[in-house]
Amino acid sequence: MAESYGWAGKILRVNLTTGEITTQDDEKYHKYIGGMGMAYRIMYEEAPMELDPYDEKALVIFGVGPLTGAGVPCSGRMNVTFRSTWSKGHSIIDAHMGGHIGSMLKYAGYDGIVISGISEKPVYLRIEDGNVSLEDASEIWGKGTFAANKWMVEQNGREFETASIGPAGENLVDYSTLNTSFGNSGGAGLGAAMGNKKLKGLAIRGTGSVKVADPKKVLELSNYMMGNLIGGNNNHNVPAQPQSWAEYSATSGKNRWSGAPGRMWKKAPGGPVDTGEQPYNDINKVALRCFKGYFDFGAPAAEYTVKNGGCSSCPIRCYTEYDVDPLADYDLPTHNSNTCMPVLYGTRVYPDGVHDFKYEGDGTMVINLAWSHAVDDMGLWDNYGNLNRDLLWILRMPREEATKYISEAEYDSLPWEWEKAGDPRWEVELIRRMAYGEGDLSVIAKGTLAMMEKFGLPKSWLDRDDGATNSNLIYNGFPNHHGPAEAWQVGMLYNLVYNRDCMIHEIVCETGSGAPYEVTKKVMEDFFGEGCYDKAKAYTPINENKAKLAAYCVNDKNFHDSATLCNWMWPMTQSPSKERDYHGDLDLQADFMTAVTGETYTQAGLQEDGARITQMLRAMTAISFQQNCGSANLRQEHDAICDWVFDKDPDFKAFEEGTTKLDRADMEKAKDLFYDVFGWDRTTGVPTRETLEKYDLADMADDLEKRGIYAQNTAAAE
Incomplete structure (x- = not known):
């Protein structure tokens, strides 16, 4: 394998049934960036959607990308991919966690860990550079995450980063997590996915480093970001309270x-x-x-x-x-x-x-x-x-x-x-x-x-207009995540894509920043086109730029979970600098990718990389819905919107000032435009063969054809 920068160059494979531990070169997965993208490709190739999420052959895949551990600000992330046991369709799903464990995995020399099989007894995975072993975890099985993490550190040394599941995961409670001792957690049922495998946790120590193609450029970009672009949490670009330097x-x-x-x-x-x-x-x-x-x-x-x-x-x-x-x-x-x-x-x-x-x-x-x-x-x-x-x-x-x-x-x-x-x-x-x-x-x-x-x-229970006890935008078992109340139709569209809450912050980082509306609107329209950015409770009908912005958010978030960057902070859309007219730099993440890996990246190219991951997600979701719901028509089965979104605020009509309610016909048009951006069939919301082939996913198109999903789509359109 050629020398790799950014990527560690290999992944661990751990079979809990046999105890076998091997490594694999991962260069073939680099076009999927890492993290989420790499895991989706492995999941598709090795763990068919027909598998029960608790099957012995089901996979749990920990992944980090080329930017983690490479000195890039706001890159201390790790993505974990597995199958949902609790959301509609039991499809592919991700947990996301921060802390220091993702960077430590890179320092140990790995871009990911593919876990298969089921152990006969509780174990934890111990990684110390090239020395990898499964260790007995019987003493901490049944203990909470804080005690379990403390025990693993006591057994191995303070240099180790650890993460543990708790009793919820051990008892296969669907709402369960993997936690560090500092409150970093990966949710979405990850605890149960690991508990089913009798995998209590991870203890990782890496003494190596991440090879960077151009360290001086990484430092230059970091100083530029820190001195000109970065704001507060969620990259809010003005302080909450007046400060003498701030306009x-x-x-x-x-x-x-x-x-x-x-x-x-x-x-x-x-x-x-x-x-x-x-x-x-x-x-x-x-x-x-x-x-x-x-x-x-x-x-x-x-x-x-x-x-x-x-x-x-x-x-x-x-x-x-x-x-x-x-x-x-x-x-x-x-x-x-x-x-x-x-x-x-x-x-x-x-x-x-x-x-x-x-x-x-x-x-x-x-x-x-x-x-x-x-x-x-x-x-x-x-x-x-x-x-x-x-x-x-x-x-x-x-x-x-x-x-x-x-x-x-x-x-x-x-x-x-x-x-x-x-x-x-x-x-x-x-x-x-x-x-x-x-x-x-x-x-x-x-x-x-x-x-x-x-x-x-009944299903209509999810249609209730009661924000205290109902925040479900669609009927799939998970709630609104910064949806239409904060991001108009754009927020509704990006909440349709995933099999858990979407975890997208590209818009709420702007709407929540507190800068004057006209200032933020200029930034957003300069980057994403006229009419893309609505004022709070003063929405306008859907247009192409809104649909494109929603697609941008999905692709960008998927890149972040693959690279692996913090979506609470990235991209650098806004700046706190008056001299920059509060404009950020969307190209910065591509510049970091180039400096770290030595390969040439552009922001437009990263959008295409993110779109490839989006297409994999959508194709596997179609397969799982066909398998578990009897229909791969995702527009009907996956993307249907709850009534309260349209029926709230009965004294207002949609697009009147004072409400965040949406309009049914307008949202159906929005879906059409959104599907068009992604190259999905308008009737079913499934990626077309042409689209999958465009992203070098012809094998997925063949699979959809073989399963009769395209024929089903044709029938639905007639």
């Missing part, structure tokens, strides 16, 4: 560039730290910009914050680390490190509200952080809030109604006195029961569709 601050007074004078880390070692001002071109203060705790909880966050933490190669530090000492009064752990969903929804299981603990207004924070630690320890996933919404739906019912769904004995066994008192042990007990699959209520952690089936709820 603008967030119009709402809130965004994820939350550091500001007077906003303190009061529990910092050595004394309080004032996050102060962070001029956009002072690279030494970038790490003070994202005071994520303040964004989530406001002023009480300062009382409990130790510092900002985060992933390898990332200056943004979006994981606020806390010491929540009131939890000690309940014999609960006080340390927490997390960001996004686990810290947001704990209060939803307290229909009667929460109280202050130590400081005025800290109740939401204390309760949510207790939830966060408990779900991480149990390895329980929230499906972007569906777990909490479905729980709230039943918990707020009176007893006589709730006991139509769960037994009277189970209802009465719940510690309701803790709920009434706002006691954090209430949520911890709910989490424990779900992680161990105890009682009727635990079906919620098997997924929204499984819950609906068990409770006899």
